[in-house]
Amino acid sequence: xxxxxxxxxxxxxxxxxxxxxxxxxxxxxxxxxxxxxxxxxxxxxxxxxxxxxxxxxxxxxxxxxxxxxxxxxxxxxxxxxxxxxxxxxxxxxxxxxxxxxxxxxxxxxxxxxxxxxxxxxxxxxxxxxxxxxxxxxxxxxxxxxxxxxxxxxxxxxxxxxxxxxxxxxxxxxxxxxxxxxxxxxxxxxxxxx
Numbered sequence: 001x002x003x004x005x006x007x008x009x010x011x012x013x014x015x016x017x018x019x020x021x022x023x024x025x026x027x028x029x030x031x032x033x034x035x036x037x038x039x040x041x042x043x044x045x046x047x048x049x050x051x052x053x054x055x056x057x058x059x060x061x062x063x064x065x066x067x068x069x070x071x072x073x074x075x076x077x078x079x080x081x082x083x084x085x086x087x088x089x090x091x092x093x094x095x096x097x098x099x100x101x102x103x104x105x106x107x108x109x110x111x112x113x114x115x116x117x118x119x120x121x122x123x124x125x126x127x128x129x130x131x132x133x134x135x136x137x138x139x140x141x142x143x144x145x146x147x148x149x150x151x152x153x154x155x156x157x158x159x160x161x162x163x164x165x166x167x168x169x170x171x172x173x174x175x176x177x178x179x180x181x182x183x184x185x186x187x188x189x190x191x192x193x
């Protein structure tokens with residue numbers, strides 16, 4: 001191509017060589033017909049336009065379903081794969097009326113939000129109930145704490161985490177071992193053992 005004193009001249013020479021080779025992939029100064037397409041190439045979830053295969057690709061769970069001539073066909077293929085996998089957040093690509101399609105999408109979003117909120121509340125309540133039931137057990141021993149998120153008991157000596165245990169007595173014994181190893185004999189859960 002040659003040597004250039006001006007970076008713009010070099011960039012234009014590069015563009016000319018790329019056009020001449022027939023592979024103008026990345027141009028510095030593209031014409032309107034050579035402009036890159038917008039980033040979002042489809043209105044449907046799981047669908048994108050592929051310029052190499054010149055078609056719409058439908059993908060679900062990182063797997064390619066296929067290449068389709070129209071965006072709508074790819075959207076329908078995605079919907080079928082999602083429903084077969086038990087997922088219900090779909091494109092509704094088979095619906096012709098855009099207003100009806102948007103209404104269905106909004107209903108799906110609301111249902112998904114409600115399901116997530118119900119699961120979160122169920123987990124929170126289960127953890128709370130477990131912790132409430134075992135609060136008296138956990139506070140009975142020195143260095144033993146109830147782990148609400150794991151439904152287990154954590155043993156800790158000073159700043160050292162000793163592990164998670166199924167029962168508070170196991171955690172208390174682990175605390176005692178660590179305390180004895182550190183020379184602590186006054187504050188033990190089981191001083192006789």
